Amino acid sequence: MSSISIASLPRMNRDALSALLTSTTESDKLAIIDVRDSDHIGGHIKSSIWVPTSSLDVRLPELLRTLKDKEMVIFHCALSQQRGPSSALRYARERERILGPEEYQKQEVFVLEGGFVQWQEKYGKDEKLTEAYVEDIWQEY
Template sequence: MSTITIGTLPRLSSKALSDILLSHASSNLDAPSTPQNLAIIDVRDDDHIGGHIKHSTHIPSSTLDYKIPELVRKLKDKDTVVFHCALSKGVVGEAMKKNKKENTEKKADDGGWEDVAEDTEKKEQKVYVLDRGFVGWQEIYGEDTRLTEGYRKEIWQDGY
């Protein structure tokens, strides 16, 4: 059994995430929603100010203890889930550990998430941490309205 630490969590760069979001937007003019197979979970608490990644879902880390089971159910059909907080260090690591634990327990309880034909192979969900969190994201994409909503430059101009 492997131990999950912040150092072992798979990372996704801001560039890679922006490429995913922009490729979806270009294939769906005026895309009002995120790609169906992707979820972006923002676990910032009081620091959820000054903007957010377009189409992200805000679930404060202070609510994760009781929100994770519901979150796992909502995300079950997503191929890729990206978690982030301000810096994507400690808080987001805890969120991912709770998500992985709940996923494992859910699979053990019912043998899987949904009824599928026996010959249908289930895909493993990819779960990532956004490298450098929202702080890193806003440095590159803060003013890009295709990717960031509610951005307030004055909050970020002196650093985090």
């Protein structure tokens, strides 16, 4: 049984992710996985991959294959309280199961602290960091 738990998954704050995305040397080393479902409308982090939680199980093999050379994989949902952390955990455990503990450790799996809600509060209007942003949708948050 895996020793990876939701509590053991590291968190990354929005400023650290922003710095990585704007760094020319670091941005190719990471992947951002957005697991929001219908709440994906209204904007997303630039270069993120949309994998709704409902399709995560089916897409896990593809993600493991396409992200194998990334140094960091960051998961998020709207608030990163449930879907983001549980998706990151499923990905991390499957990666460990398939590759083994030594190979697994070559990639860090993070959860974006505060999810897209916190991200958009600071970076929603920044077109270098956020795509398809619709401010009105986020007024209620």
